Amino acid sequence: MVENQTPKAVCFPMLKGGFGKSTFVSTLGGILGKVRGHNTLVIDLDPAGHLSTGLGYYTRESSSATDLSDVLLGDEPLEAIVKNPGHGFDFIPSLNLDSVTDDLSKDSVLASDLKMKQEIVDKTLGDRYEYILFDVPGTRNKLTNNAVVAAPNAILPLMPKPEALNGLRETATRLVGPIRSQLGEFTILATVPNDLSARIDHQTSDRKLLEAMNTQESFAALLLAGRDGVDARSGTLPDDIDLETVLDEHIPPFARIRADEWDAIDAGEIDAPKPPIRHTAAIGKAYEQREPLPSYDPENPQLEHFGEIADIIERGRIIQ
8 A cells, every 4th residue: 555645536448348447447446445445436437337237236227216417417415326335435336327428418518527527526535535436438428528527547458459559549549638638637547458368478469469568659659648749640759758758657567568678588588477467267257246356356366466556546656
């Protein structure tokens, strides 16, 4: 646990599904709340409700239930929609989110994008909650806008899939860049490889992802989208921005492999590491049991590395 922490709202805003956002949110919610004792709120803003299902909340539509619209646009208190699944954090499940999106769209653009910040984060962060985590939809809509405005700190999980870097590109150019340009600072706390399983001393999908993350200027440019002088679409950095510094500030130490280390791996001079986050069957089993990983398998070795991500959230930055 990190000393001198500042309460934070954190979002997981990849504009692409299937990269493990919900797993990250539930696992980090369990670590911050159950393991470290922080007052933590987890919010599922994805209409598909994968996170909610994994915590035992199955209802997606109910005309009679109190929902986010009643809190954000009405007079209902937050307590009316907060649940306690019993894993160390409070939880707002996915409920009526298509209609919530429609309701938010009826308001003026700027005003509607501020509702989550004004009605939830500003009223509870630092008082009732130390950390608020948002599971964000894989598409750009009013809920996505609200999440990134309310929680200007992001964790971006990436899986070794052909569409991984395209998913990051879409997120950077269509979401992160515009938010930075319109509203100011938006911090990517970390971009994290997830569900790795293959060797990296051969041209596997794991290697392709990790090598791109750790060596490419175009990857760094995506992380800085929306900042002065950065051309995220062409993948270039200004002359006064150092590539290695950008990567050091965005890739956790457990996944940082520098160019000379890749050369040494290929030459057989060092053994190829097995960077986290590794694939573990326990994540799927935890989901089937409707529990976060820290509750289902508290001794799972991958929790050490999720704990390092929790450190980054608590600290507000990466230390190499």
